[in-house]
Amino acid sequence: MSAAPPSAGPLAGRGIVITRPAHQAGSLAARVAAVGGRAILFPVVEIADPADLTPLNALVDRLHEFDLAVFISPNAVSKAMNLINLRRALPARLSFAAVGDASANALRARGVAHVIAPAENFDSEALLALPALREAAGKRVVIFRGEGGREMLRDTLIARGAHVEYAECYRRVRPQLDPALLLDAWAHDELHAVVVTSSGGLNNLVEMIGKAGKARLAGTPVFVPHVRIAETANMRGLTSVVTTAAGDEGIVAGLCAHFSSCK
Numbered sequence: 001m002s003a004a005p006p007s008a009g010p011l012a013g014r015g016i017v018i019t020r021p022a023h024q025a026g027s028l029a030a031r032v033a034a035v036g037g038r039a040i041l042f043p044v045v046e047i048a049d050p051a052d053l054t055p056l057n058a059l060v061d062r063l064h065e066f067d068l069a070v071f072i073s074p075n076a077v078s079k080a081m082n083l084i085n086l087r088r089a090l091p092a093r094l095s096f097a098a099v100g101d102a103s104a105n106a107l108r109a110r111g112v113a114h115v116i117a118p119a120e121n122f123d124s125e126a127l128l129a130l131p132a133l134r135e136a137a138g139k140r141v142v143i144f145r146g147e148g149g150r151e152m153l154r155d156t157l158i159a160r161g162a163h164v165e166y167a168e169c170y171r172r173v174r175p176q177l178d179p180a181l182l183l184d185a186w187a188h189d190e191l192h193a194v195v196v197t198s199s200g201g202l203n204n205l206v207e208m209i210g211k212a213g214k215a216r217l218a219g220t221p222v223f224v225p226h227v228r229i230a231e232t233a234n235m236r237g238l239t240s241v242v243t244t245a246a247g248d249e250g251i252v253a254g255l256c257a258h259f260s261s262c263k
Helices: 026-034 054-061 074-087 101-109 124-128 152-159 180-187 199-218 227-235 247-261
Strands: 015-018 038-041 046-048 068-071 095-098 140-146 163-173 193-195 222-224 241-243
Touching (some): 015 026, 015 180, 026 247, 038 180, 068 101, 095 101, 124 152, 152 163, 199 222, 222 227, 222 247, 227 241, 241 247
Parallel strands (some): 068 095, 193 222, 222 241
Antiparallel strands (some): 046 163
């Protein structure tokens, strides 16, 4: 699946693979098309409900016990807030925090007026540097996230004296997609860059495209919005890795700068 590009722009004639989950790829695909690129959608992650919702339901039912709810991703916002709205009202005294700008905006779209979030960097380290998270002693914190992931946020908050619980509200599943879409695009010189927005997604991509795809990927610029994803790419043997600013705007700016310099 691809978005039709205009005839001119910084990415004119460039095929850009977007590997986000299908329901989250539209905005970035539209931005790529707006500057002349052809967005090739190849989702490497699907977002599914937990196999057992019982622990999550129980935690939501006692949400009033917590002082702060932290949301790791837009998927966490969507899954958690849908469930909360089905089961109860939001506690009046509960504060909200988000790791990234996209998650913060998703909360605001759900009617949360004040969201604690970093103004840049958009990671756990940046969130932990904010006063509300530094002064965590005695606070009860719930972290809404997918199954698994980094432990730094929880461990640091505990070290600062907080009581922390996880609310794992979704799981990431590797899709069963035919890599022929990408292999054909590579073979016809129609694939010029790949955008990957998570380390897990990068690992899934490498497994999904097979041996032939890995050889092609090794010679293709891979654009990532965080240094940790770049480190994962390097560990997977990818050498043409470009780290961009965060968010759709940052990714597209990085793509445009790279391909403008290639002309």
